[in-house]
Amino acid sequence: NSGHVSFVSAEPIGxxxxxxxxxESTCCLPVPSSPPTPFVTNSSAPLRTRRAIHNVLQDATYLSKLDAAYARLRELESQSPNDPRGLFQQRNLHCVFCSRPPGYGAPFSMHNNWFFLPWHRMLLYFHERILAWAAGDPSLALPFWNWDDDAPAQRALPAAYGNRSSALYTVNRRGGRDIARMLQADLTTEQLFREIGNVSDWRMVMGSATRGGALEDYPHGLVHNAVGSAMSPFREMGNLAWAGYDPVFYAHHANVDRMWSVWRGLPGREDPAAVDFVNSAFAFYDENAMVKTMTVSTVLDPATNLRVVYEDVTDSWTRPS
Ligand code: C2O
Structure with a gap:
């Protein structure tokens, strides 16, 4: 997405x-009923384990909870359009930080800079809490679609999201076969290794104050374009303003987020320490429709403060083939 607002900052933002x-923004969120309060870690909260989509496809109980959660978010959207937990408002939350004119000011573009990873991690975290609330199960976690696994079955749109009678479905996608073909052709283990797995400098992988990193530019963008319909009107995954309206967006981003965690755990990796990175703060609606603020430093290790962990899967892009 060229033409977005980029910025240079030596001070923390937000x-x-x-x-x-x-x-002038078309993605403004409902005005909160009370002032934002800082997020506080609840260290006794249960760990939420995000599992690989292929490992949950046979788990009918899990899938029906996930489906019920999105059905509830869609119902909220039509019954109380100003509820920030409805799916359209969740879409707005992503849209408002990537649209022009920017909804809350230029510094809040969350793409093409080093806030891409932490901001989307926060978005997933609060979205997941909202899903858990909607499903009535506090341990409900997002699945991750590990398209980085080059087994052809992994490159197809996860079946649960393609079922027309499910709340996980949207019509605004390419056909399943096209998605798999595009990913199989463009997303190679070799390139993932070269651009991410084999790179220890965070600037290259995570980006900097003024440019995006390889995780955003390469696999992240590619999957958006493979899933998003190229048909007019150009919507959902192929369009950043609409992407948050497709439930598979969250499973896609959970995988980007997981790859960040895996990369960070490789030997010799460091987090950026600049104060304009770690002390920057963002705001999100939680499952009680209250606004919470969160700093980047809070989310660098998701297990500690967010109580989120990922199921282990094969990460062939972390070693040479
Ligand atoms: Cu905010 Cu995948 O984009």
Missing amino acids: PPDFFNCNP
């Missing part, structure tokens, strides 16, 4: 003022 959205 949190955005949710009472004050640019009226």
Whole structure:
């Protein structure tokens, strides 16, 4: 997405003022009923384990909870359109930080810079809490679609999301066969190894204050384009303003997020320490429709403060083939 607002900052940014959205933006969120409060870690909260989509496809109980959660978010969207937990408002939350004119000011573009990974991690975290609330199961976690595994079955759109009678479905996607073909052709283990697995400098993988890193630019963008319909009107995964309206967006981002964690755990990796990175703060609606603010430093290790872990799977891109 060229033409987005980029910026240089030596000061931490945020949190955005949710009472004050640019009226020219088409993605403004409902005005909160009370001022934002800082996120506080609940160290006794149960760990949420995000599992690989291929390992949950046979788990009918899990899938029906996930489906019921999205059905509830769609129902909220039509019954109380100003509820920030509805699916359209969840879409707005992503849209408002990537649209022009920017909803809460120029510094809050969450693409093409080093806030891409932490901001989307926060988005997933709060989205997941909302899903768990909607399903009535506090341990409900997002699945991750590990398209980085080059087994052809992994490159297809996960079956649960392609079922027309499911709340996980949207019509605004390419056909399953096209998705698999595009990913099989363009997403190679060799290139993932060269651009991410084999790179220890965080600037290359995570980006910097002024440019995006390889995780965003290469596999992340490619999967968006493979899933997003190229048909007009150009919507959902192929369009950043609409991407958050497709439930598979969250499973896609869970995998980007997992790859960040895996990369970070490889020997010799370091987090950026700059204060304009770690002390920057963002804001999100939680499952009680209250605005919480969170700093980047809170989310660098998801297991500690967010109580989120990933199921282990094969990461062939972390070693030469
Ligand atoms: Cu905010 Cu996958 O994009």
